[in-house]
Amino acid sequence: MPELPEVETQVRDLKKEIKGLTIKDIIPIYKKVLKKPKNFKLFKNSILNKKVLDIERLGKNILIHAGDKVILIHQKIAGHILYSKWIKKGNNYISEDKIIKKDPKNRFLIYLFVFNNGKMLGLCDPRKFSKIELWSRKDIKKIKEIKKLGEDPFSKNFTFNYFYGKIKNKNKSIKSVLLDQSIVLGIGNIYSDEILWQAKVHPTKKAKELSLNEIKEIFKAIKQVLREGIKKRGESFSDWRDIFGKKGNYDKYKKVFKREGLSCKRCKSAILKTKISGRTSRFCSNCQKYD
DNA sequence: GTTTGTACCTGTCCGC
DNA sequence: TGCGGACAGGTACAAA
Numbered sequence: 306m307p308e309l310p311e312v313e314t315q316v317r318d319l320k321k322e323i324k325g326l327t328i329k330d331i332i333p334i335y336k337k338v339l340k341k342p343k344n345f346k347l348f349k350n351s352i353l354n355k356k357v358l359d360i361e362r363l364g365k366n367i368l369i370h371a372g373d374k375v376i377l378i379h380q381k382i383a384g385h386i387l388y389s390k391w392i393k394k395g396n397n398y399i400s401e402d403k404i405i406k407k408d409p410k411n412r413f414l415i416y417l418f419v420f421n422n423g424k425m426l427g428l429c430d431p432r433k434f435s436k437i438e439l440w441s442r443k444d445i446k447k448i449k450e451i452k453k454l455g456e457d458p459f460s461k462n463f464t465f466n467y468f469y470g471k472i473k474n475k476n477k478s479i480k481s482v483l484l485d486q487s488i489v490l491g492i493g494n495i496y497s498d499e500i501l502w503q504a505k506v507h508p509t510k511k512a513k514e515l516s517l518n519e520i521k522e523i524f525k526a527i528k529q530v531l532r533e534g535i536k537k538r539g540e541s542f543s544d545w546r547d548i549f550g551k552k553g554n555y556d557k558y559k560k561v562f563k564r565e566g567l568s569c570k571r572c573k574s575a576i577l578k579t580k581i582s583g584r585t586s587r588f589c590s591n592c593q594k595y596d
Numbered sequence: 597g598t599t600t601g602t603a604c605c606t607g608t609c610c611g612c
Numbered sequence: 613t614g615c616g617g618a619c620a621g622g623t624a625c626a627a628a
Contacts, residue, residue, distance in 0.1 A: 307621080379622080379623085380622090381623070382623095383620080413606090430605095432607075433606075434606095434623085475598090476599075477599060493621055493622070494621050543620080544607095562621095582601085585620085
């Protein structure tokens with residue numbers, strides 16, 4: 306769900322809303338989301354009364370800089386974060402915000418950060434795959450999980466030569482390559498399908514078999530599609546909502562994702578679906594030819 | 597070293 | 613209406 310455009314939307318909004326606030330309490334509704342440190346008391350003591358200095362996106366991760374620490378949140382498949390105020394009623398937390406309260410997708414709160422203005426940041430995730438980690442600010446960029454990440458598509462280091470060099474010898478499908486976070490950051494199953502449709506490349510084609518022109522088209526499409534996603538404030542065909550509980554607008558613009566059986570918006574041919582290394586992929590049977 | 601498969605969880609949807 | 617099974621946007625780790 307939350308891929309680059311969705312996480313970018315969240316981070317931009319969070320900068321406006323929580324920068325400068327102080328963390329006053331943490332409520333762990335589902336304790337297992339905290340992966341580091343595993344000990345909740347240690348986690349809480351490390352960030353209590355710390356001021357939020359900045360919020361940053363690193364691929365699909367959200368980094369909240371608080372004092373000398375960084376809280377890393379990854380929402381995985383089905384998570385999203387909300388900014389509101391919740392009141393506990395029995396075993397449930399009820400948001401005082403009407404939009405958040407009436408949307409059933411916002412029911413699955415698993416973690417709450419309480420700020421000095423009384424408002425809270427809530428992590429919501431029906432599948433409980435999300436993770437929260439705590440790192441020190443000075444070595445977050447040095448840890449191996451972060452060091453192995455590739456370039457962000459909007460970084461100046463993401464050049465055609467970088468991209469070409471990373472993929473030219475890959476013996477796996479271009480679909481899997483686009484999902485590989487050690488090559489390009491932030492692309493998930495939705496936008497990879499959209500990018501390949503835009504570039505007119507068959508998803509199962511092996512990266513090393515792509516022509517130079519096809520690689521150029523993919524490189525261009527990565528930026529175009531993701532930029533459009535950000536402009537539309539992400540997609541919400543399923544669980545994802547922005548931090549105010551509102552839906553993104555990209556759904557109307559998507560060309561192939563979850564459109565199998567419908568007609569291609571470019572050539573009217575059928576959109577098909579197939580499985581590639583365990584991930585479902587949708588593509589046009591006519592304009593995305595293998596050769 | 598590279599690529600593919602599986603586990604992590606639970607809600608939702610479809611067919612019977 | 614109710615139930616069982618398939619399926620779901622990501623990633624770490626194991627296995628091939």
